[in-house]
Amino acid sequence: MQKIIPVLLLSLSSQIAWGADVYKYWDWGNSPARENYEYALLTMALEASAETYGPYTLARVRKELSTNRVRREINAGNIINVRSGPYLRLSNIENPEEVNLPVTVPIMQNLLGYRRLVVHKENVDTLSHIRKRDDLTQFSVGLARGWVDVDIFRANNIKVDDSANVATLIDMLELKRFDFFPASIVGLETVLDRASEQGDLVAIPDLVVVYPFPVVFYVPKAKPRLAERLQFGLQVLTDSGEVAQLLQRHFIQELNYLHSENVHFITLSNPLLPGDLQMSHLPFYPKD
Secondary structure: OOOEOOHHHOOHHHHHHHOOEEEEEEEOOOOHHHHHHHHHHHHHHHHHOHHHHOOEEEEEEEOOOOHHHHHHHHHHOOOOOEEEEEOOOHHHOOOHHHOOEEEOOOOOOOHHHEEEEEEEHHHHHHHOOOOOHHHHOOOEEEEEOOOHHHHHHHHOOOEEEEEEOOOOHHHHHHOOOOOEEEEEOOOHHHHHHOOOOOOOEEEOOOEEEEOOOOEEEEEOOOOHHHHHHHHHHHHHHHHHOHHHHHHHHHHHHHHHHHOOOOOEEEEOOOOOOOHHHOHHHOOOOOOO
16 A cells, blocks of 8 residues: 655656545644654554555645645645644634635644743743733733634733734744743744744743643645545544554653643633533643
């Protein structure tokens, strides 16, 4: 059975002749640890569904694209046709051309919903006293335009500055245009490494902001078979415990940190989710 073939070596005519499901995973290049995990999980899901759905080909395509552009490219299916992203109700997307088909099995068990507050080193003392949600309302959070997190923080009455894009967020934090950036626990080191001067940005110690933030795979809206196959494979892996095991292998340090006795959690609500994807149904939820 054909497994993984570099995209440049695989012609469209060959794909059709072999009858294989074709997957071209988008690697955005900003979070290597997360993307390596997702690619491994995608491969496992395709293997788990091979007996039922047949052969497949899988390629990893690294390309810088905006959120709106990547949604359109997924539907076009020429460069990429599978991506990951936070679950978002289809009704929340204004442009119909940017509506992709979600595979509604969370792939990170809410690990991406655990955030460390990254601040300028001169503001550490001021923000280190944060211990509850009301404390957060005294400060401003910086997020990129179009991110789902924007609506989450605003729904919790926290001031949001979303004037930046992905490329300028860290620069604006260094200039103290806003007070903190909520880095995912799996991407914290990548964020800190992007500081122009080593040590200018630091994470508030022993504090995690957590909210329901399920991440799912998306495929073209016109390709329900691709979604059906991934749904099947991911459910098999979830039920068998293999998703949790893969998370352990890729993010053991982060998981150990979350289970440390001295870590304090502040919980935010996410009103954008349906009930079956709220926090009570997602693993790794710390009890206050």
